[in-house]
Amino acid sequence: MSTIVLLTMTGLGLGALYFLIASGLSLIFGLMDVLNFAHGALLSIGAYGTWWAASGHLPGAGPGGWGFALAVLFGTAVGTLAAVVLELVVVRPLYTRPREQVLATVGVGLAVPALLSGIWGSDARTFPGPQALSGTFRLLGADVPVNRLVLVAAAVVVLVALRLFLGRTRHGLVVRAGVEDRAMVTALGIDVRKAFTLVFAIGGCAAALGGALGGLYFGSVDPRQGTSLLIFAFVVVVTGGMGSVTGAAVAAVVIGLVQQFANYYTAAGLGDLAVVVLLAALLLVRPRGLTGRLA
Amino acid sequence: MSTATTPAPTPTAAPPAAGRDRSRLLRWWPAAVLVLLIVAPYSALPVPGLLDGPVGSPGSLQLLATCLLFGALATGYDLLLGRTGLLSFGHALYFAAGSYATNMFLLEAGLPFAAAAALGLCSGTALALVLGSVSLRVTGIGFSMVTLAFAQAGSILVSRNPGGLTGGEEGRAAPADLLPSWLVGIDHTANLYWITLAYLVLTLGVVHWAVRSPTGRVWEGIKENERRVEVLGLKPYGFKLTAFVLAGALASVGGLVHLLLTGGSTPQTTTSDFTLSLLVMVVLGGSGTRWGPMAGGILYTWADHRLGDLAGSGAVAELPAVLRVPLSQPLFLLGVLFVAVVHLLPGGLARLPSRLRRPRKEKK
Amino acid sequence: MSTPPVNTSPVGTPPEAAPLLAVRDLRVLIGGRHILHGVDLDVARHGVTALLGRNGAGKTTTVRGVLGLVPRAGSVLLDGEETVGLPTHTLVRRGIGYAPEDRGIFAGLTVAENLRLAERPGADGPAYGLVHELFPELKSRRAQLAGTLSGGQQQMVAIGRTLLNGNRLIIADEPTKGLAPKVVTEVARVLERAAEAVPVLLVEQNLTVVRRLAEHCVVLADGRTAHQGPAAGLLGDAQATRRLLGVGQGPLAPLTAEADS
Numbered sequence: 001m002s003t004i005v006l007l008t009m010t011g012l013g014l015g016a017l018y019f020l021i022a023s024g025l026s027l028i029f030g031l032m033d034v035l036n037f038a039h040g041a042l043l044s045i046g047a048y049g050t051w052w053a054a055s056g057h058l059p060g061a062g063p064g065g066w067g068f069a070l071a072v073l074f075g076t077a078v079g080t081l082a083a084v085v086l087e088l089v090v091v092r093p094l095y096t097r098p099r100e101q102v103l104a105t106v107g108v109g110l111a112v113p114a115l116l117s118g119i120w121g122s123d124a125r126t127f128p129g130p131q132a133l134s135g136t137f138r139l140l141g142a143d144v145p146v147n148r149l150v151l152v153a154a155a156v157v158v159l160v161a162l163r164l165f166l167g168r169t170r171h172g173l174v175v176r177a178g179v180e181d182r183a184m185v186t187a188l189g190i191d192v193r194k195a196f197t198l199v200f201a202i203g204g205c206a207a208a209l210g211g212a213l214g215g216l217y218f219g220s221v222d223p224r225q226g227t228s229l230l231i232f233a234f235v236v237v238v239t240g241g242m243g244s245v246t247g248a249a250v251a252a253v254v255i256g257l258v259q260q261f262a263n264y265y266t267a268a269g270l271g272d273l274a275v276v277v278l279l280a281a282l283l284l285v286r287p288r289g290l291t292g293r294l295a
Numbered sequence: 296m297s298t299a300t301t302p303a304p305t306p307t308a309a310p311p312a313a314g315r316d317r318s319r320l321l322r323w324w325p326a327a328v329l330v331l332l333i334v335a336p337y338s339a340l341p342v343p344g345l346l347d348g349p350v351g352s353p354g355s356l357q358l359l360a361t362c363l364l365f366g367a368l369a370t371g372y373d374l375l376l377g378r379t380g381l382l383s384f385g386h387a388l389y390f391a392a393g394s395y396a397t398n399m400f401l402l403e404a405g406l407p408f409a410a411a412a413a414l415g416l417c418s419g420t421a422l423a424l425v426l427g428s429v430s431l432r433v434t435g436i437g438f439s440m441v442t443l444a445f446a447q448a449g450s451i452l453v454s455r456n457p458g459g460l461t462g463g464e465e466g467r468a469a470p471a472d473l474l475p476s477w478l479v480g481i482d483h484t485a486n487l488y489w490i491t492l493a494y495l496v497l498t499l500g501v502v503h504w505a506v507r508s509p510t511g512r513v514w515e516g517i518k519e520n521e522r523r524v525e526v527l528g529l530k531p532y533g534f535k536l537t538a539f540v541l542a543g544a545l546a547s548v549g550g551l552v553h554l555l556l557t558g559g560s561t562p563q564t565t566t567s568d569f570t571l572s573l574l575v576m577v578v579l580g581g582s583g584t585r586w587g588p589m590a591g592g593i594l595y596t597w598a599d600h601r602l603g604d605l606a607g608s609g610a611v612a613e614l615p616a617v618l619r620v621p622l623s624q625p626l627f628l629l630g631v632l633f634v635a636v637v638h639l640l641p642g643g644l645a646r647l648p649s650r651l652r653r654p655r656k657e658k659k
Numbered sequence: 660m661s662t663p664p665v666n667t668s669p670v671g672t673p674p675e676a677a678p679l680l681a682v683r684d685l686r687v688l689i690g691g692r693h694i695l696h697g698v699d700l701d702v703a704r705h706g707v708t709a710l711l712g713r714n715g716a717g718k719t720t721t722v723r724g725v726l727g728l729v730p731r732a733g734s735v736l737l738d739g740e741e742t743v744g745l746p747t748h749t750l751v752r753r754g755i756g757y758a759p760e761d762r763g764i765f766a767g768l769t770v771a772e773n774l775r776l777a778e779r780p781g782a783d784g785p786a787y788g789l790v791h792e793l794f795p796e797l798k799s800r801r802a803q804l805a806g807t808l809s810g811g812q813q814q815m816v817a818i819g820r821t822l823l824n825g826n827r828l829i830i831a832d833e834p835t836k837g838l839a840p841k842v843v844t845e846v847a848r849v850l851e852r853a854a855e856a857v858p859v860l861l862v863e864q865n866l867t868v869v870r871r872l873a874e875h876c877v878v879l880a881d882g883r884t885a886h887q888g889p890a891a892g893l894l895g896d897a898q899a900t901r902r903l904l905g906v907g908q909g910p911l912a913p914l915t916a917e918a919d920s
Contacts, residue, residue, distance in 0.1 A: 035436055037571075093638060099382065102436075104580055104637045111630025118624035169376055170775075177765045178778055183728055184763040188777045188820065189751035198381055231447050231567070235438060269455040280444040283437050284429060 002142035007260050009139065013148035013217055016155035018208030021229060022236035022248045023162060024083075024203020030179040030243020031199050033098050038086055038105040039207055039233065040226030041112035045082045047127075047207025047221045048116055050075030054128045063128030079208020080201050087200035092193065109227060116223040124222040127215035134216075147216040154213055158206050162245050171198060179243040188282040214241025232259075232272075235279040255288075303379035305346045332492055336485035337361065345597075347604070353484040358600055360484075360556055362406055362593040364549060367495040369576040369592030370502055371545035377583030378506055379538040380518030385446030388426070389543035392419040393550025394560040395453065399460055401473045409472050418548050421654070422544020424536075431535050434521070443567060450565040466561035469554055478555055479573040487556050494552045495589070498545050499597045503585065505541060518583075575633045581645025590644060675738060679828060679858050680725070685733040687717075687724045694720045697733070699884045700877040703826065707850065707859045707872040709890060711904055712879035718862045719760050721879065722832050726750060726757060738827065738900025752779060760832040760862070764813045766806025770797055773805050777812045777820035790819040793849050811842035818846065822853060829853060832862045847871055866904075870894055878903045 023044055028036050054063050054071035062068065090108055094100045129147070134145040166172035172196050178185045185192045207226075214229070215221050236255050240247030255275055262271030338350040346355040364616020368390065397415025400406045406414070430441040439604045456463030477486050498628040505511050513534045516524045524531050554560055563569065572595065602625035614622065621627050635642060640650070678701035686696040695717050702708045712718050724731040727747040735742045742750045746838070752756065754775075765773055774797070778785045791798040794815040803817055809895055814834055821829045831850065835843040837900040847868045850859060854872065863869050869876065869890065876893055886893060886903055 033436075035439070090634060090638075098639075100637050100641070102382075103574070104634050106574060107630045107633035107637065109630075110568075110571060110575065111627045111634070114624040114626035114630060115621065118620040118627060146682070173768070173772055173776060177768060177772075180765045180767055181763065183747075184759065185776070186747040187726060187728060187751060187757050187759065187763065188778070189748050189755075189779050191746070191748045227568075231443070234443070238440060267455070269451055273451045273455075276444050276448045276451065280429075280441045280448070283433050283441045283444070 001140065003264075005140045005142035006144060007264055008257065009142075009144045009148045011257035011260035013151045013256070014260060015253040016151040017210050017214050017217060018087045018233055018236045018256055019155045019249050019252035020206045020213075021226075021233035022240065022252055023158065023235055023245050024199070024206045026237045026240065026243055026245065026248045027044060027136050027175065027179075028203050029237065031175060031182070032091075032101075032196055034091060034101045034105065035234075036105050036203070037102065038090075038108035038112065040205065040228070041109050042079050042083050042086070042204045042207040042228035043211035043214065043226035043229060044113060044116055044210030044221075044223060046075045046079035047225060048075070048120065048211075049078035050212035051125060051127055051210070051215060051221050064130045068128075072209070075185070075212040076205055076208045079211065080205040083200045083204020083207075084197060086204070087197050091200070092196070095193070109230075113227060115225040120223075122223055124220040127218070127220050129216050130272045145229060147213070151213050151217055155252075156211060158209065159245065159249050162202070162206075165202075166245065171195065175199060186188055194272065232275060238282055264293045297402075320641035329496070332363075333489070336488060351485075356484045356488045357556070358597070360488040361600070362596045363488075363491045364552055364556065365573075365576060365596040366489075366589040367492075367498040368546060368549045369573055369580065369588040369595075370495075370498050371542050371549065372573045373582055374502055374505065374538055374542040374545070375618050376516065376577055377588065378511065379514040379535060380501075380521075381535060381538065382436075382574075383430075383442040383539070383542075384439050384567060384570050384574075385426070385430075385442030385444075385449075386542070386546055386573055387567065388449045388564055388571070389419050389423050389546040389564040390550040390553070391449065391453065391560070392422050393547030394554040394564060395461060395467075395550075396547075397551050397554055398467055398469055398560045402467065403460065405473070412551055413541055415551055416544065419547025419550060420544040421538060423540045423547070427536050427539035427543065431532055431539065441556040444485045444642040446565070446567055446570060450562070450567070453562050453565045461562070462560070466559055466563075468559040470539045471558075474555070479558075491552055491556060496550060497548070499585075499589065501541070503543060505538075510534060510537060575629060577643075579629075579633055579636050579643055580647045581643025582645070584645040587643050587645030594644070595629060598629060601626060664715060678702055679738060680860065681734075681736040682721075683734040683736075684871060685721060685724050685730050685735065687720050687731050689720075689729060694729075695724060695731075696882040697884075698724075698879060698882070700887065701875075702858055702860045703875055705854075705858055706874035707854045707861050709869045709876040710862045710879065711869065712885070713904060716879040717882040718879055719832055720882075722757075722759075722830055722862060724858070725830070726755070732909045751822060752911060754827035756824060756826040756829040756835055756857075758814075758817040758821050758829075760836070762810075762813045762817040764805045764808075764816055765895055766804065768805055769802050770805055770808070770816055773799040773816050774819055775822060777823045779824045783825060784917055785823045786825070787823070790822050793822070793852065794819055811838050811845070814838060814842070815849075818849060818853075825858055828874070829857050829859045831859060833864060834861070835863065835865050835868055843868065848892035866894065866900075 021039060024042075025036055026038050028034055028039075042234055050071045051073040052058070054068055056062060058071065058074055060067065075076050085189035086105075086108060090104045091101050094104060130188070134146070136145050137149075138144075164172075166176055173200070174185060174190055174192070178195050179207070182192055186193075211221075211226060211271050214225065218225070230260075233254065236248055236251045239255065255278075259271040259275050263269065264271075303450045336351050336356055340351075341349045342355075346358065348355050350356075372386050375383050375386070393415055396418035397411050399409065400411035400414050404411070426442075426445050430438055430445065433441055453461045455461075455462055461467065477483055478490075497587075500553075506514070513524060513529060513531075516527075516529075517531045517534060521531050524534075550564070553564065573592075576591040577588045578591070579595060580589065581587025602622070605622065621631075640646060670720060680700075680702035682698060684702045685695055685698040686693065698721050700708075700716065700721070700859065710718050710721065720729065723729045724733075724737050727742070727745060727750055731743060733743060737750070737755075740753075742753075757763075765776070768776070774785075774787075784874065796812060797815055797819055800812065808816065818831065818834060821831070830887065834846050834850065838846065843865065850861065851872055853859060859872075861869075861872065862900060863873075873890040876886075876888070876890040877884060878893070886899070893903070
């Protein structure tokens, strides 16, 4: 029983991390038809930003208490800024060339991890965190690490915030309409490119937050972390339907749980394999899964 | 170098005789380069900066062979990207399959090299046929992601080391005793170099021939507008599968050459990063051009090796961090260069000469 | 916010002045193929100008070219100002309401949200009063998903969006296409009423609707302007009608004769 509880909580934590990456990916693809291969790099920037600040480089930030919260805020802000710069400098000039947009993000996805390992080395760095979040708590006879809960809580907050933004604000309305028919949005007199920058900012913010909290989950940061998570985020996005935030949330939980349980109860690594094969199978059975609608 | 002649007064007039002779001579530059490459192992010429030792030294030949190998791989990959318009993220799989399958037939079945190589190539090609026929059921970015998923599955499988077959993260060395002796050891680097060169020539030849065949013209049509090909009553699926399998087979041969050149199979060749680097090579050099992908592959591989060496040298170590850090990361520089090429030089480096010439040359 | 205040009524502009919209030598090239070879058309400052032509003549492409939804070359003057080179949203904000051929409804959004998207900052604010007066159904169905509406109701949303702002020009692309006869009449009535205040460029296959509404007409053939002039002149001449439009079912075809063609 305790194993199942632990696996469930770990799977949920992983799912939360996937959701933080996949929600932005899904919105960006839904609105702009750009599969952002640099999204993992945004997560890494958030992780390194938080690590850098929490390691005592940012006045006021540190590994404990409010200092850590400030570090997470800093990492998330840096990631958001990076995403905005990415959209304005790399993606926007290629507006009329969709394939080149994808290629350019591939280039950024290669360059950023290389730059990070150039600055801080290619080995994993221990991630500092507050004492309160490094312990465990008892749940139904299992000792569950607290950081799982932090991730799940953050993912729920992001999900609720995204739903409120999409459902209750004019910008959210423009994003939802743009996912359906970008040209018609411009034909109503709306500058849809502002929404592009906005979804990149939102996606970068969520991914960077995922990086900051993922550091807690994994206990360390390394330059390739974001990129290796990206493929599973792709699985989530396709499973949940492109452009659908709620779909991404459900899919992230399912994928996280399947992966954890399969990895534990069958040969290790088989869960990863199962999830990746699931991606191929889904695309083949439901090729329209890529053109899902926002829910 | 430039073939630009002074613009003739009328566009239909023949170019001056001298210019025509020159351009006829220039047409033979690939043959001249090939001869140079063939005799390179006999040369003791030092090329400071470009290579560490003289051209004919084993170290230099190894680097040259690696460059040629990736030049060929990129050329084969462009059969999909630049000729048929298929963005595959799983090309590494067929390369790795050629290497690992051959290696396993040697190690596990103890087959003689020729048989193992033939079976390895068949395995790689068959894998391309099976996975290609499945992946091509979806189009656009869906196809890209299915190929990515399959390649990722292969990568996970290899690193999981099922039954000790793949050697996991360590990879597996090829059994030296089962390989022909003239292909083993540092003394025979020249032989490996020639094999790689032959592979490059083979790939260039096959791609050139395939693109000019009737099938190749359909590929071009598919790349430009798949719908219009359908309207003509042709089914794009079969043509796309042909391209996919042909490119997969060429990659498998490349995997075999890589196995010989490096003396083993490594899991790095299965990763999606490996395919992405092929993508970078092709776009860097010029997708859909005859020489571009090859040039991109050679340039990328050379830069990747040499910049890494350069980073360890004293000259770079003394630079301020702002310059030292990016210079020590070849992938950073290549990534940035790639983004720059995508933005500023659509068509890649292969278009550079004509771009530079255009302001001076009269437009047709 | 860079939108200039929209001139909400044609009052004050002399009726005989230069056309509101003057298109000259409009060319559109899509996928290496010329769709338009040089279209000239004028939209008068009042009333309905009909854009006619057989299927594939380039009517919809002309409209999309005018709006910059497809890459175009040539000249498109709106009230004397060149608009080729402007992004679509900027051009639209200068006072154009557009109801596209496929209605351009956001199926996953509610009726109210569809209308809210069309709101633009203007002098008087969105004219929901007018829209709801013309289409009372849109008020009662405001919370319904637009994708679940009937074709006629969707067309009401599309036209409603063009009436929400004080536009200088309304462009309606085949607003009666595929609608039931009763709905066609209703749509025609609304357009007639709208045209009292705002000039309308109407792409239409239904000649009965054209006869009822249009004062001027432009006929396209093979991506070029084939005829331009008063509507009565063309539609009164059965031979010219048949030659230019390939139709000619007597002086007055039934209302729905062309609705599905």
